[in-house]
Amino acid sequence: MCSRYEAPEADQLMHAFGVAPEHEMQSELWPGYTGPFLRAPQASDPDDEAAPSIEALTGIFGLLPFWAKDTKLARRTYNARSETADSKPSFRSAWRQAQHCIIPAKAIYEPDWRSGKAVPTRIARADGGLMSIAGLWERWTSPSGEIVHSYSMLTINADDHPLMREYHRPGSEKRMVVILPNGALKDWLTAPASESRAFMRQYPADRLQAEPKP
Template sequence: MCGRYTLTITWEELLMYYELEEGPSVACHQPRYNIAPGQTAPAIIHDGEKRKAGPLRWGLIPSWAKDDKMGWRTLNARAETLLEKPAFRQPFQRKRCLIPADSFYEWKLASDGKKQPLRIVPADGGLFSMAGLYDTWRNEHGEKMSTFTIVTTTPNRTMEQVHDRMPVILGPEEASTWLDRSVVEVDKLQRLLKPCPSEWLEMYPVDPKVGNVKHDSPECITAISDPPLLF
């Protein structure tokens, strides 16, 4: 699964990376070191004419949901069953998005029996795009809430040391196809939902304080000086 991630670049850098025009949501983002479920984070969508960046809340609430509690059960969406789950079926066909990140966290049992958080980063030190789905829900007062889920797949060789799932990480061409609303062929879309190459990723242990959502500072991504034995 994917339960925490980071986006430590500025909004301006994000717009440059995706070649986007500056939008009204420029003030919504500051560098983030511990993005957690239920929080709002930047996402990239295509409105049929161009790419746009804006804030979405993590935890997809389908448009037909009776309340917002469902969002806590839809933080991740398994690539293999997108068409089987009512919450994901329509977004998979019509409301696909990219979730920008520069790392994500996973936890592994260390030699001392405690769970050790690891930061998984691109080997090239850059930004990457996770495949996401989004939807918009209205509450009983007519107020809109736009939310997202991160699509996960089986692990590559790097990630299988840590977990049996990982987020779908898309290369630039794959990301363009995923966002393209004219692409409706299920087979073509499902072929994108595979583990990224193992050599794309590296990992290192970080301070366990990242487990507390209240911690959101550069200390979360700093490698610990005396790492435990993990592998």
């Protein structure tokens, strides 16, 4: 599953989505790092046609549920299995409340074990566009009272995916993040929890390209 990815620059986000976080962003992200995510505005009136349809925030890569004691949990909650997200303690609140988000990425990295060694491989959209990864977001209050946002990438089985089945250790289940098609972005952000699983689909292999980065 994806534990490393490249985040876009602010100008790329503005061009693709018309919004960008106010805070400075890191370009290469690992669990526990701070990166950008997009969600439906929380304070606006959904019936107001003039209200923005999307907002950009920064948060910790790795979901922090309300009961987390500190941010170390993010090292284990950066990916959420879509099949069990509604029941796992770390993710079930965000899933049941349909706290959907989009995690923009220039590329993700996965290990290719076909040579017998793990070769980091950069996977990006073949057309050069940004990946819109489906995710869940949370709002956590630290022991000191600080409000911290966080997010996790949703994943699905990829045992039969022509490209993504080539990654991860031999004998292990193959997984891939859920990359949303451009036409589904707004629907994902506003979908109720009862419709969440309808978006859990494999992204076509011919729309992705992989490049080894030893």
